[in-house]
Amino acid sequence: xxxxxxxxxxxxxxxxxxxxxxxxxxxxxxxxxxxxxxxxxxxxxxxxxxxxxxxxxxxxxxxxxxxxxxxxxxxxxxxxxxxxxxxxxxxxxxxxxxxxxxxxxxxxxxxxxxxxxxxxxxxxxxxxxxxxxxxxxxxxxxxxxxxxxxxxxxxxxxxxxxxxxxxxxxxxxxxxxxxxxxxxxxxxxxxxxxxxxxxxxxxxxxxxxxxxxxxxxxxxxxxxxxxxxxxxxxxxxxxxxxxxxxxxxxxxxxxxxxxxxxxxxxxxxxxxxxxxxxxxxxxxxxxxxxxxxxxxxxxxxxxxxxxxxxxxxxxxxxxxxxxxxxxxxxxxxxxxxxxxxxxxxxxxxxxxxxxxxxxxxxxxxxxxxxxxxxxxxxxxxxxxxxxxxxxxxxxxxxxxxxxxxxxxxxxxxxxxxxxxxxxxxxxxxxxxxxx
Amino acid sequence: xxxxxxxxxxxxxxxxxxxxxxxxxxxxxxxxxxxxxxxxxxxxxxxxxxxxxxxxxxxxxxxxxxxxxxxxxxxxxxxxxxxxxxxxxxxxxxxxxxxxxxxxxxxxxxxxxxxxxxxxxxxxxxxxxxxxxxxxxxxxxxxxxxxxxxxxxxxxxxxxxxxxxxxxxxxxxxxxxxxxxxxxxxxxxxxxxxxxxxxxxxxxxxxxxxxxxxxxxx
Numbered sequence: 250x251x252x253x254x255x256x257x258x259x260x261x262x263x264x265x266x267x268x269x270x271x272x273x274x275x276x277x278x279x280x281x282x283x284x285x286x287x288x289x290x291x292x293x294x295x296x297x298x299x300x301x302x303x304x305x306x307x308x309x310x311x312x313x314x315x316x317x318x319x320x321x322x323x324x325x326x327x328x329x330x331x332x333x334x335x336x337x338x339x340x341x342x343x344x345x346x347x348x349x350x351x352x353x354x355x356x357x358x359x360x361x362x363x364x365x366x367x368x369x370x371x372x373x374x375x376x377x378x379x380x381x382x383x384x385x386x387x388x389x390x391x392x393x394x395x396x397x398x399x400x401x402x403x404x405x406x407x408x409x410x411x412x413x414x415x416x417x418x419x420x421x422x423x424x425x426x427x428x429x430x431x432x433x434x435x436x437x438x439x440x441x442x443x444x445x446x447x448x449x450x451x452x453x454x455x456x457x458x459x460x461x462x463x464x465x466x467x468x469x470x471x472x473x474x475x476x477x478x479x480x481x482x483x484x485x486x487x488x489x490x491x492x493x494x495x496x497x498x499x500x501x502x503x504x505x506x507x508x509x510x511x512x513x514x515x516x517x518x519x520x521x522x523x524x525x526x527x528x529x530x531x532x533x534x535x536x537x538x539x540x541x542x543x544x545x546x547x548x549x550x551x552x553x554x555x556x557x558x559x560x561x562x563x564x565x566x567x568x569x570x571x572x573x574x575x576x577x578x579x580x581x582x583x584x585x586x587x588x589x590x591x592x593x594x595x596x597x598x599x600x601x602x603x604x605x606x607x608x609x610x611x612x613x614x615x616x617x618x619x620x621x622x623x624x625x626x627x628x629x630x631x632x633x634x635x636x637x638x639x640x641x642x643x644x645x646x647x648x649x650x651x652x653x654x655x656x657x658x659x660x661x662x663x664x665x666x667x668x669x670x671x672x673x674x675x676x677x678x679x680x681x682x683x684x
Numbered sequence: 685x686x687x688x689x690x691x692x693x694x695x696x697x698x699x700x701x702x703x704x705x706x707x708x709x710x711x712x713x714x715x716x717x718x719x720x721x722x723x724x725x726x727x728x729x730x731x732x733x734x735x736x737x738x739x740x741x742x743x744x745x746x747x748x749x750x751x752x753x754x755x756x757x758x759x760x761x762x763x764x765x766x767x768x769x770x771x772x773x774x775x776x777x778x779x780x781x782x783x784x785x786x787x788x789x790x791x792x793x794x795x796x797x798x799x800x801x802x803x804x805x806x807x808x809x810x811x812x813x814x815x816x817x818x819x820x821x822x823x824x825x826x827x828x829x830x831x832x833x834x835x836x837x838x839x840x841x842x843x844x845x846x847x848x849x850x851x852x853x854x855x856x857x858x859x860x861x862x863x864x865x866x867x868x869x870x871x872x873x874x875x876x877x878x879x880x881x882x883x884x885x886x887x888x889x890x891x892x893x894x895x896x897x898x899x900x901x902x
Binding site for chain 2 (some may be wrong): 347348349350353354358363365400401402405559
């Protein structure tokens with residue numbers, strides 16, 4: 250891995266970078282209207298692509314929260330046009346590493362010892378970059394360990410980065426400042442939690458313990474004695490990333506098996522634990538040839554408030570889909586529909602949400618669902634683009650949907666897209682109890 | 685009494701007492717005489733080791749430098765580092781030494797003009813630092829980590845000096861937890877400087893222009 254070299258050096262430069270992006274996007278719009286004026290039918294697609302490239306280019310030069318923000322948005326595929334999500338998807342793997350002397354310094358500060366004094370062996374060059382830290386390989390006796398070290402000053406930069414990203418996000422998502430605020434708060438809260446490695450350690454141990462009865466899923470053992478607020482030490486987990494796993498041409502039976510395990514893992518978390526590992530990007534799962542599955546990185550855990558849980562998952566309840574009045578009442582509770590809506594607006598949004606929700610809960614409505622189904626995913630993307638283009642939604646002027654939905658949906662989109670890549674057929678039962 | 689005082693390392697003691705006086709009072713003693721009187725010694729003893737208060741402070745900073753070098757010497761892995769890693773270790777060690785003397789360093793830097801690249805109290809420090817960075821840069825040239833360029837590469841060490849002053853200033857103003865802001869500043873500015881000293885697109889451009897001009901390949 251190449252050590253980090255070209256990085257914006259100060260907050261001013263970071264700001265300059267993002268303002269530069271804003272200006273470029275402005276330029277892209279000029280190009281768009283020019284293309285449209287000369288009757289280019291693909292103008293809109295070009296615009297999305299240009300925007301995505303410029304935004305991606307500048308985000309990938311920043312670290313930490315901007316990258317994370319890109320990840321959150323890239324997960325939420327229905328929120329973004331396809332061109333953008335493709336670009337953002339790349340952001341998930343490439344973050345530049347930190348120098349070894351800083352790693353040593355952090356160890357000294359936290360343990361009073363250097364990495365090589367603390368462990369029997371410690372590899373200088375990081376094995377992988379995580380979005381706010383990097384992972385080193387170490388050994389202690391017979392143990393193989395993964396040691397995650399956090400970048401300095403991450404928590405501080407989360408806030409300033411999000412402030413900088415906000416105007417761009419508003420522009421991309423056609424939202425007003427007031428609307429986007431509650432969602433930004435939710436993202437900021439989660440990102441700040443992720444910088445707290447002691448919390449991550451606690452969550453990891455808690456979930457690993459609670460899920461220990463699930464078959465075919467394994468978690469690393471965590472070592473609190475080698476962990477603190479900026480370093481987490483856990484077992485080095487063997488396994489392949491999704492892409493490498495698929496390259497081994499696993500049989501359909503194995504793909505179904507591992508997909509089912511993933512599905513059951515999430516079903517269990519949502520319904521039994523009321524919290525979820527909300528970062529289901531492919532880098533956090535390690536696959537083995539026999540279909541067992543390792544899960545790492547519990548930095549982003551969404552706790553689902555009980556009152557929200559009992560309401561939100563009624564969306565899966567078939568009896569609601571027969572009865573528009575019941576469904577309307579449910580949408581009101583979820584803030585899809587607002588008290589202040591007039592009849593016409595209510596009707597409009599009711600239909601909009603019904604159409605997209607029907608689509609999203611579709612896999613749950615059958616005994617089994619084949620996630621290889623291209624047509625289904627195409628419909629999702631099309632719906633997403635349709636929604637993002639919809640003039641009515643923009644005119645609607647108000648934010649809709651409870652903030653809790655953000656990370657839950659992100660989780661399900663992540664899960665769906667992994668299952669899609671696995672081309673797995675899943676028994677999509679849910680243990681949610683309908684009323 | 686007299687014997688006891690003879691056993692004291694007065695060179696060291698004057699230095700420590702002077703720093704203590706500074707951080708307690710925010711300014712230096714009125715005269716050497718007054719300073720020595722309070723320590724209960726004759727002022728001639730002071731002049732045996734120092735010419736003035738200024739030379740005491742130059743010595744203080746030289747000691748900082750020496751402490752950094754001792755810290756680096758104590759790092760078993762240091763000798764296996766690349767030039768950039770050695771340089772980074774130096775900066776992290778400097779900040780650790782500063783930390784033991786924060787009040788003093790903050791006090792001194794409050795007086796330094798932002799445009800001054802030559803704080804008087806760091807003169808001796810700078811001399812040693814320059815010799816050391818030149819060695820490190822030579823290592824970098826040898827390993828091709830960085831490249832020599834006509835005219836500019838003889839000034840590389842001055843850029844590192846300005847960076848050190850910058851880092852010190854960032855640190856004196858740093859209010860973040862565990863001085864993480866300074867860590868990030870060290871990481872980013874060093875990576876930037878070493879990247880600039882590396883062979884890059886500008887070198888290729890100059891090389892190409894030279895080729896095109898000399899061979900009339902245009």
